[in-house]
Amino acid sequence: MTATTGGTAGWEPAERRPGGGPGGGPGDLPNGDPEGPTGGRPDRPAASRRLLAWLVDFSVVVAAAVGLGFLTYHRIAGLVTDVPALSERGVWQLLTSRGDVLEAAESLGVSVWGSIVLAVQQAFAALIAFAFLYHFLCVAFGGRTLGKALADLRVVPEPDGATQGGRVPRRRAALRAAVTTVADVATFSVACCLLVDGQFLLSVLCWAVAVALFWANALPAAGGRGRSLADRLAGTAVTGGGLLRAAARVTADGGRAAWQASQQAGQRVGQAGQQVGRQLGQQAGRIGRQVASSDRGRAALDRARSAARRRRHAGDDGDGGAGSGSGSGAGDGAAV
Structure with missing residues (x-):
């Protein structure tokens, strides 16, 4: 800034730079904030738009789960109906049991059931990997998932002095995707795997933890600044795409x-x-x-x-005849 010798009376404002106030600092907008009166923080979108985005993204995960379930069903059906393989395994179990048919049959059943459980667990693991990659790749490279794109939302870094707007760093995108996957898919998948494996109590406990994590991640997005647990841990925020x-x-x-x-x-x-x-x-x-x-x-x-x-002459003649007739009539009356 420049000032004259006459005190503050001759004081002139310095030229503002595009980046903000004097020296490139904030000051172009109210409250000395380069992003406006909200302190540079993204505007909070409506909860209905967040819900719409979550429904679309969850539908994508459900569609992947349906596809994996279809493939797993065919794997299990092929495993159960593969007679040559079952015969080989049965003969091997019979030989290792030293001719004990009941023990061989039990071992064969346990082996087949273990293969079925493994197929189910692999399907849930693939679902968890799909959900993580879906959220990570969409946010890291596009700034939004399919649901957020349909709802006109975008994931941006939370301003912290080092990162201001722009694309979300991959580390933050990975952390956000991990927390979202754990809260929405992973914990429920682990509970299902435990249930299939016969560990009922652990499955119920895991289901309770899954429900708590889901609401812990979802409820903060509906109030306050609209940041979910994943956003808070990853240092991101969801704002309108414009x-x-x-x-x-x-x-x-x-x-x-x-x-x-x-x-x-x-x-x-x-x-x-x-x-x-x-x-x-x-x-x-x-x-x-x-x-x-x-x-x-x-x-x-x-x-x-x-x-x-x-026509004018004919009218004049008619008026003259009528006048003469009336005059003669009046004279005859006077003579009488």
């Missing part, structure tokens, strides 16, 4: 442009109508003058004038 505002702005601009265009078109149509009317009037006048100046026109005009004079 697409809806841009669409509304474009729609408003288009409406105003259409209204102005309709007004201009109406004015042009009115001016064209007036011009056409003047041209038609001028043309009709020229035609009338041409007709009047022609021989036939003059003859017709003369006949019309003669007819008018005859």
Whole structure:
């Protein structure tokens, strides 16, 4: 800043730089904040949009779970109906049990059931990996998942002095994806695996933990600044993508442009109508003058004038006859 020797009376504001106040610091906007009065923090989107985004993303995970379930079913069906493989395993169990048929049958059943449980556990592990990769890749490279894109939301870094807006760093995206996957998919998957493996009490406990984690991650997103547990741990936030505002702005601009265009078109149509009317009037006048100046026109005009004079003379004669008749009648009455 520069100042004169006359104290603060001659004090002049320094030139503001694009980055903020003097020296590139904040100061262009209220409260000395380069991002506005919210302190540089992203605006909180509506809870309904967050819910819509979560439903779409969860539907993607459910679709993957359905596909994995279909593949796992066919794996189990192939495992159970593979007679040659079962025969080989049965003979091996019979030989290792030294001819004990009951022990061999029990061992064969346990072996088949273990293969089925392993197939189910592998399917849940693949589902967990899919959910993590889905959230991580979408946020790290696109800043939004499919659901957030449909709801016009975006994941951005929480301003902390080192990172300001822009794309989410991969480390934060990985941490956010991990927490989201654990809260939404992983813990429930572990509970299902424990249940299939026969550990009922641990499965119930894991289900309780899964429900608690789910609500611990979801409830903070519905209040306060709208940051879920995953956002808080990863240092991210969810904000509006600006697409809806841009669409509304474009729609408003288009409406105003259409209204102005309709007004201009109406004015042009009115001016064209007036011009056409003047041209038609001028043309009709020229035609009338041409007709009047022609021989036939003059003859017709003369006949019309003669007819008018005859009618006027006939009217004068009728008025004179009526006056004379009334005068003679009055004289005869006086003579009597």
